[in-house]
Amino acid sequence: MKTLVFLEDHEGKLQKDSLGVLSKAASLDGEVEAVLLGTQVAGLAGEAARFGAARVHVMEDVLLAKPLPQPRIDALETLVGERGFDTILFAATVLSADIAAGLAARLDAGLNWDLTDFVVEDGKLVGKRPALGDSVYVDVGWTSEPRLALIRSGTFEPEARADAGDAEVETFESRLQDFSLAAEMVEQAHEESEGPSIEDADVIVAGGRGLGSPENFALVEELAKALGGAVAATRAVVDAGWYPYAAQVGQTGKTVSPKLYIACGISGAIQHKVGMQSSGLIVAINKDPNAPIFEYADLGVVGDLHEVVPKLTELVRQRKAA
Ligand SMILES: Cc1cc2nc3c(=O)[nH]c(=O)nc-3n(C[C@H](O)[C@H](O)[C@H](O)COP(=O)(O)OP(=O)(O)OC[C@H]3O[C@@H](n4cnc5c(N)ncnc54)[C@H](O)[C@@H]3O)c2cc1C
Structure with a gap:
């Protein structure tokens, strides 16, 4: 060959x-x-x-x-x-x-x-x-x-x-x-972003419809920042205009394989799973104990992400400061 x-x-x-x-x-x-x-x-x-x-x-x-x-x-x-x-x-x-x-x-x-x-x-x-x-x-x-x-x-x-x-x-x-x-490139714009891209990140914190509103993506961003990771999203929230398509993981988005993938308020549909299933460790935070994501998460937290995520972020910050 x-x-x-x-x-x-x-x-x-x-x-x-x-x-x-x-x-x-x-x-x-x-x-x-x-x-x-x-x-x-x-x-x-x-x-x-x-x-x-x-x-x-x-x-x-x-x-x-x-x-x-x-x-x-x-x-x-x-x-x-x-x-x-x-x-x-x-x-x-x-x-x-x-x-x-x-x-x-x-x-x-x-x-x-x-x-x-x-x-x-x-x-x-x-x-x-x-x-x-x-x-x-x-x-x-x-x-x-x-x-x-x-x-x-x-x-x-x-x-x-x-x-x-x-x-x-x-x-x-x-x-x-x-x-x-014959084709000319008229303009090339780069999206402003902090930290690693989702393709390169070792840690990804992903947000889904369970966040409830686009403003609540701040919770996911804070946790990602504390962990030095990148933010990803499901198609449901991208389609709703809550987060840019560049962050979408899944069948019609990107395929990622970080060492740690934290899914917040994500049901875990097959079309999402195919984009992140090869992650090293999958942690899911979801208030529904029957959410499909728990079938393939390594660690599941059944609870309200609005309570769990800020506490987790605080804990990470404390550990890093110590
Ligand atoms: C052809 C095709 C291609 C697709 N491609 C993709 C793709 O690339 N990527 C993708 O992600 N999807 C894709 N989808 C869509 C996919 O089927 C799902 O609809 C989508 O992934 C669901 O997104 P979600 O988990 O954010 O929302 P939902 O399915 O609505 O799940 C929200 C979850 O949040 C939980 N929740 C709600 N409130 C809270 C709270 N306060 N605390 C904790 N948990 C809470 C709920 O229990 C629920 O499990 C595709 C679909 C099709 C048909």
Whole structure:
């Protein structure tokens, strides 16, 4: 297997999910290489090597400065044509999903998306993917090469390799098509936020409809702050406009796997569960002892969150101060 992993960077840092996919690919047999596209990205090659890339292909061009898919599709088409990769992997993001779909069309290749694992079985690459509202897992394959795959966000933890050497860096060039340069990025805004993002956080405190009002998200935010964690939300409260979509966890939101997930006023519907079930320790605070979340929580507190959460926050603050 000769695998290429597309690495996405933001503000000079490689995305955690990209490194997770790279680590996983490197844990399988075969050659694993990575590609960096942008301006001033060559400096990230060492990091890519640490997480398993034997060789890093780099294309730097001012026309790749903005996170737009089309020029990247041109560059990847050139690279794959020159180097003959049989597998091309992407960690799913808005940008990489566009790139993967465009590249699949250019190469007339098959793209499997939303994979939560990939393994080699009987010498063949097999993707694992949730289906039917995440209630079952199915095996998916490819009928031709190259095989393209998008991996669900939060699926793999990046694991640095003890045996990692220096990166072999190779620069390449690609002609960018006129039509690929037609789109312009007019504005890019960043949401103001404090603390870690929910994809990166070791601790997540999540709020649901049980909070009763958007103002009560302050309770969840205070606890998250005390624990140095991030705030997440259910779809019910996002749909109600209580909290931004970026914080939504679940089937139609993000998949997270923190060490600790504290669910406050969340019933634990299957569509929420699929986004957080791989968390290390799940703590649920709910006033209904029959809430489904207690079926899979490691620790359950039956009580009114308006009483429990502020006390918990106070306790955490006291312990930290001690
Ligand atoms: C196609 C599809 C996709 C979906 N995608 C997602 C998704 O990505 N993410 C997601 O989260 N949902 C998703 N949903 C919605 C999901 O089915 C649930 O409706 C949703 O998760 C419920 O959110 P909730 O737990 O906040 O609200 P509820 O189900 O209303 O639960 C509120 C809970 O708070 C408890 N409570 C109330 N007051 C208190 C109190 N004072 N103290 C303590 N506990 C209290 C209640 O006992 C209850 O268990 C999806 C649904 C569909 C059909």
